Amino acid sequence: MTAQPAAAAARATVYGYPRQGQNRELKKAVEGYWKGRATAAALRETAADLRRSNWQQLADAGIDEVPTGDFSYYDHVLDTSVMVGAVPERHRAAVQADALDGYFAMARGTQDVAPLEMTKWFDTNYHYLVPELGPDTVFRADSAKQVAELTEALAIGHTARPVLVGPVTYLLLAKPAPGVAADFDPLTLIDRLLPVYAEVLADLRAAGAEWVQLDEPALVQDRTRAELNAAERAYRDLGALADRPKLLVASYFGRLGDALGILAKAPVDGLALDFTETAAANLGDLASVGGLSGKRLVAGVVNGRNIWINDLEKSLATLGTLLGLADRVDVAASCSLLHVPLDADAERDIDPQVARWLAFARQKTREISVLARGLSQGTGAIAAELTANRADLASRAGSALTRDPAVRARTAAVTDADARRSQPYAERAAAQRAALGLPLLPTTTIGSFPQTTELRTARADLRAGRIDTDGYEERIRNEIREVLSFQEKAGIDVLVHGEPERNDMVQYFAEQLTGYLATQHGWVQSYGTRYVRPPILAGDISRPEPMTVRWTTYAQSLTSRPVKGMLTGPVTMLAWSFVRDDQPLGDTARQVALALRDEVNDLEAAGTSVIQVDEPALRETLPLRAADHPAYLEWATGSFRLSTSGVRPDTQIHTHMCYAEFGDIVQAIDDLDADVISLEAARSHMQVARELAAHGYPREAGPGVYDIHSPRVPSAEEAAALLRTGLEAIPADRLWVNPDCGLKTRGWPETRAALENMVAAARTVRGELSGS
Ligand code: GLN
Numbered sequence: 001m002t003a004q005p006a007a008a009a010a011r012a013t014v015y016g017y018p019r020q021g022q023n024r025e026l027k028k029a030v031e032g033y034w035k036g037r038a039t040a041a042a043l044r045e046t047a048a049d050l051r052r053s054n055w056q057q058l059a060d061a062g063i064d065e066v067p068t069g070d071f072s073y074y075d076h077v078l079d080t081s082v083m084v085g086a087v088p089e090r091h092r093a094a095v096q097a098d099a100l101d102g103y104f105a106m107a108r109g110t111q112d113v114a115p116l117e118m119t120k121w122f123d124t125n126y127h128y129l130v131p132e133l134g135p136d137t138v139f140r141a142d143s144a145k146q147v148a149e150l151t152e153a154l155a156i157g158h159t160a161r162p163v164l165v166g167p168v169t170y171l172l173l174a175k176p177a178p179g180v181a182a183d184f185d186p187l188t189l190i191d192r193l194l195p196v197y198a199e200v201l202a203d204l205r206a207a208g209a210e211w212v213q214l215d216e217p218a219l220v221q222d223r224t225r226a227e228l229n230a231a232e233r234a235y236r237d238l239g240a241l242a243d244r245p246k247l248l249v250a251s252y253f254g255r256l257g258d259a260l261g262i263l264a265k266a267p268v269d270g271l272a273l274d275f276t277e278t279a280a281a282n283l284g285d286l287a288s289v290g291g292l293s294g295k296r297l298v299a300g301v302v303n304g305r306n307i308w309i310n311d312l313e314k315s316l317a318t319l320g321t322l323l324g325l326a327d328r329v330d331v332a333a334s335c336s337l338l339h340v341p342l343d344a345d346a347e348r349d350i351d352p353q354v355a356r357w358l359a360f361a362r363q364k365t366r367e368i369s370v371l372a373r374g375l376s377q378g379t380g381a382i383a384a385e386l387t388a389n390r391a392d393l394a395s396r397a398g399s400a401l402t403r404d405p406a407v408r409a410r411t412a413a414v415t416d417a418d419a420r421r422s423q424p425y426a427e428r429a430a431a432q433r434a435a436l437g438l439p440l441l442p443t444t445t446i447g448s449f450p451q452t453t454e455l456r457t458a459r460a461d462l463r464a465g466r467i468d469t470d471g472y473e474e475r476i477r478n479e480i481r482e483v484l485s486f487q488e489k490a491g492i493d494v495l496v497h498g499e500p501e502r503n504d505m506v507q508y509f510a511e512q513l514t515g516y517l518a519t520q521h522g523w524v525q526s527y528g529t530r531y532v533r534p535p536i537l538a539g540d541i542s543r544p545e546p547m548t549v550r551w552t553t554y555a556q557s558l559t560s561r562p563v564k565g566m567l568t569g570p571v572t573m574l575a576w577s578f579v580r581d582d583q584p585l586g587d588t589a590r591q592v593a594l595a596l597r598d599e600v601n602d603l604e605a606a607g608t609s610v611i612q613v614d615e616p617a618l619r620e621t622l623p624l625r626a627a628d629h630p631a632y633l634e635w636a637t638g639s640f641r642l643s644t645s646g647v648r649p650d651t652q653i654h655t656h657m658c659y660a661e662f663g664d665i666v667q668a669i670d671d672l673d674a675d676v677i678s679l680e681a682a683r684s685h686m687q688v689a690r691e692l693a694a695h696g697y698p699r700e701a702g703p704g705v706y707d708i709h710s711p712r713v714p715s716a717e718e719a720a721a722l723l724r725t726g727l728e729a730i731p732a733d734r735l736w737v738n739p740d741c742g743l744k745t746r747g748w749p750e751t752r753a754a755l756e757n758m759v760a761a762a763r764t765v766r767g768e769l770s771g772s
């Protein structure tokens with residue numbers, strides 16, 4: 001370890017902190033306000049308390065410079081839309097009547113007005129509200145929230161740095177407002193937007209900001225020349241402002257690439273770079289642009305989006321190398337800590353030997369401060385921390401949980417042939433047709449049926465010990481009977497058991513697989529007041545016993561029609577968990593795939609002839625840079641095939657995907673080699689059917705004819721019209737009829753009506769086909 005003391009003391013900082021509070025106080029306060037149980041004043045007070053307590057936690061952990069403005073009642077991109085005055089026409093009256101209610105109307109919609117669209121924040125599981133812009137958008141600065149939060153922090157003595165979504169990223173995240181031409185490019189508004197940022201910066205300067213951070217994560221994605229030019233112009237203009245705070249432009253989630261050269265030359269005062277997964281690339285790029293002379297470099301060496309302890313020596317080595325490449329080097333997490341839970345010490349049920357490997361937000365802030373101290377004062381100043389860290393890392397590397405010889409031997413023995421079905425599709429299809437005897441345009445559903453209050457109560461009763469396992473399972477069997485009897489009466493061809501036993505499609509399996517951990521308090525914001533508790537994939541994965549077979553076979557015992565087995569695929573299991581970082585994702589996916597393969601084979605052996613393996617996350621975990629796509633798609637499709645290729649030719653494998661544009665991954669969908677795929681399609685009027693056809697997709701597909709995201713019941717005629725559109729792209733003998741996604745968020749009455757209409761539509765169109 002050769003880190004020399006830095007010339008200036010390195011500062012410890014972060015870009016954002018979990019907003020919800022120790023006991024999700026923010027969720028309770030906001031939802032209480034929505035329900036009219038709490039006043040706006042009470043909500044504001046809770047929020048101010050949370051901010052104060054967050055800053056105090058940061059300061060106590062040794063963070064020298066705390067962020068402000070990262071707090072949000074709902075979403076920081078929506079806050080940015082408010083800050084620049086980009087309120088959609090349809091929400092203006094509500095915002096004028098009451099700013100807070102108008103804000104929530106934009107976030108959630110009202111009886112009469114639709115909310116802003118919501119989508120994923122880069123490749124995280126956080127969702128932001130998409131700005132809607134058009135050629136007529138007039139921006140107007142509203143710095144009130146940013147100024148107020150900075151003032152709060154300064155007043156109680158913190159060194160604070162406001163954090164804003166940068167102007168380039170803001171525009172790149174926007175989409176054309178309704179009614180605006182689809183090819184409108186929001187980035188053309190940059191010249192109109194910059195004066196508004198200039199005003200906000202001046203207000204923050206006047207309120208006492210020495211530094212302001214502008215987040216530009218969109219610059220770690222592939223960008224066109226024109227986009228890079230816009231970034232160059234933006235920071236030339238903002239840098240040239242007369243009375244401005246110092247500007248720190250922050251990048252995260254990957255390699256800054258071409259934009260690094262531009263920002264290194266720009267008249268800004270600091271740059272933040274991600275030195276976690278793409279450390280080597282950013283380091284190399286930084287060296288090749290000759291470093292950041294005259295600038296501050298904030299080094300994100302602590303991973304802000306996983307939950308594992310840092311390798312302090314490795315980070316110190318990186319920091320040491322950086323010292324020669326900038327005027328001063330400060331230490332941070334790679335991105336806002338919004339993406340991790342608050343406090344690992346709150347977990348009481350995790351084995352202490354494993355808990356020492358975990359770092360949530362609070363633990364990460366301590367790591368950052370230790371690293372800053374080590375960088376400033378030399379490694380001697382943090383000798384005790386380094387020794388403890390070395391021991392924790394060694395305990396993880398040597399643990400039986402992370403290294404199970406049986407799992408390792410099995411994954412090592414996997415061959416290419418294991419990930420290939422034994423017969424080509426045409427022969428399988430014939431065997432399946434003979435075995436299943438389904439009508440033309442077969443009808444099915446995606447798996448879940450309404451998760452009723454009774455089901456949730458049953459689970460709560462079981463947890464609280466009010467009922468025992470037998471009592472709980474009796475309730476589940478009752479539900480399965482109802483779901484089966486409804487489907488038979490409705491005339492659906494391939495049935496499902498309805499997934500009543502599953503709280504969540506990932507957690508349900510995680511709880512049954514060795515190598516996964518569950519948390520008690522590990523909440524992470526998904527969007528607005530919705531928080532999720534992702535399981536932790538900590539070790540080698542194995543399946544002690546079958547996970548779904550008895551429920552599927554119970555359902556099958558009630559009917560002579562085929563009941564589909566229902567599993568979550570390896571890619572989605574990884575995407576919606578915190579995954580171990582000590583081996584390539586592809587290796588972890590292969591272990592999960594083998595566990596699922598056993599489940600698939602057991603289902604087949606128990607008489608299940610149709611098995612669906614869901615991969616809704618296949619598209620969303622696509623890497624941000626195109627150069628990284630092939631390697632990802634290789635392991636993603638390979639692990640899916642590994643889980644599904646152990647079956648007989650006459651066993652039909654289905655898969656399902658939703659919430660995404662599939663156009664750019666049609667080849668990957670093809671490479672899954674599933675016999676049938678169901679996809680979300682209703683709202684886009686079967687767009688995906690045309691995309692599959694254009695690609696020459698050779699297998700069966702069910703583009704959704706029923707949008708399950710709203711309680712609205714589509715009529716039989718509407719579903720039939722979508723089917724006819726589907727038939728223009730996919731021939732009748734390869735087209736399935738199904739909803740867009742699972743029905744767990746719907747109520748029973750609308751589900752019944754919609755599925756009856758769907759079956760009626762299939763019958764009508766079958767009639768038209770046999771008539772022609
Ligand atoms: N089988 C799951 C369900 O029906 C699929 C959910 C999903 O695609 N997100 O709920």
Ligand code: ZN
Nearest residue numbers: 657658741742
């Ligand atoms: Zn879905």
